[in-house]
Amino acid sequence: MASTSADKKAERRSRFEAAWNVIRDELVEHLKGEGMPADAQEWFKKNLDWNVPGGKLNRGMSVVDTVEILKARSLTEEEYFKAAILGWCVELLQAxxxxxxxxxxxxxxxxGQPCWYRVESVGNIAINDSFMLEAAIYWLLKKHFRTEPCYVDLLELFHETTYQTEMGQLIDLITAPEDSVDLSKFSLEKHRLIVVYKTAFYSFYLPVALAMYLAGVPPSYVPAAAPHAAAVSPYKIALDILLPLGEYFQVQDDFLDYSQPPELLGKIGTDIIDNKCSWCINTALAKVTPEQRAVLDASYGRKDAEKEQQVKKIFKEVGVEKAYEEYEEAVVGKIRKMIEAVPEGTKEGELKRQVFTSFLEKIYKRSK
Structure with missing residues (x-):
């Protein structure tokens, strides 16, 4: 009986999770080797298992998928494990x-479970636990990639991406604190900056660039299919496509948070009551009358279901749904043109359009 795409997806996840068990045990064993007491080892193991493997794992599995696309063949066990380590390093960064x-x-x-700092007896120890999750990345890179030609590139990429994400978090925190609503600080440009720095770099560019380094994609090359063409810069091409793709993903996320019922979304949307600097509020602010703006100023970011409905009513009145449909078609058209312009790689070590189309196919018209 032929396996379905759902079966294949489940198999991919299961194999990726099996690699996590090995990686997690390596990390805990390292603590043991450092002479850490049994309770510290157990604490670290719980920290790892509570915070790292429970999500969708799309970022981590994208590393493996991209290496396979670039190599245009199935990976050996050793190649798969190395790609999976980098994938789990992305998941550690996310955690x-x-x-x-x-x-x-x-x-x-x-x-679907309590945040780590709210788990019994954790509290502020979670601050140190978050540091340990980050430090685990660099221990894994040193252990498994120290002798690889791409080692320094991997280190620099993780450091740069972490810093970029923290810049995005800073803008987000000072623009839209939950306890102080000031819509005059909001704008579509501010939203774009937050999204690109807080999400797009680490969720889209990081997994692909890691896979490119691991697959031996050089900083520049002349495409084999066009030997008389100018050299291309594959990492610049990837960045130029993946940042708009990441921005589109987050705009889509913002719109779904507002528009999808919880039973379809899989969670209750809270952007309005949490004072999020989302695409929806910024789009509405650019379209409202003074009267509608007064309603938003009085109702947005309030822990009040009635005020939340008033905000949603304004969103409908100014046509946020239509604006999103127009945005989606325009941005997807632009991204497709950028992908089509990528010189199609014909040998190992060259960029392939499928790297980007695989991301776009997963995102376009998603409902949750």
Missing amino acids: YFLVADDMMDQSITRR
Whole structure:
């Protein structure tokens, strides 16, 4: 009986999760080798398992998928494990951000369970735990990639991406604190900056660039299919496509938070009551009358279901849904043209359009 795409997706996830068990045990064993007591080892293991493997794992698995696309063949066991390590390093980075972010936002739950800092006896120890999640990345890179030609590139990429994400978080925190609503600080340009720096670099460019380094894609090359053409800069091409793709993903996320019912979205949308600098509020602010603006000023970011409905009513009145449809078609058309302009690689070590089309196919017209 032929396996379905759902079966294949489940198999991919299962194989990727099996690699996590090995990586997690390596990290805990390292603590043991450092002479850390049994309770510290157990604490670290719980920190790792609570915070790292529970999400969709799209970022981490994208590293493996992209290496396979670039090599145009199935990976050997060793190649798969190395790609999976880098994928799990991305998931460790995500966990580090989320543990800290949940404390900053005083969030209650994450992935259907209590946020780590709210787990019994954790509290502010979560600050140190987040540091340990980040430090684990660099221990894994040193252990598994120290002798690889791309080692320094991998280190620099993780450091740069972490800094970029923290810049995005800073803009977000000072623009839209939950306890102080000031819509005059909002704008579509501010939203774009937050999205690109807080999400697009680490969620889209990082997994692909890691895979490119691992697959041996050089900083520049003359495409084999066009030997008389000018040299291309594959990492610049990837960045130029993946940042708009990441921005589109987040705009889509913002719109779904407002428009999708919880049973379809899989969670309750809270951007309005949490004073998020989302695409929807910024789009509305550019279209409202003075009277509508007064309603938004009085109602946005309030922990009040009635005021939330008043905000949604204004969103409908100014045509946020139509604006989103127009935005989506325009941005997807632009991204497709950029992908079509990529010189199609014909040999290992050259960029392939499928790297980008695979991302776009997963995102376009998604409903959750």
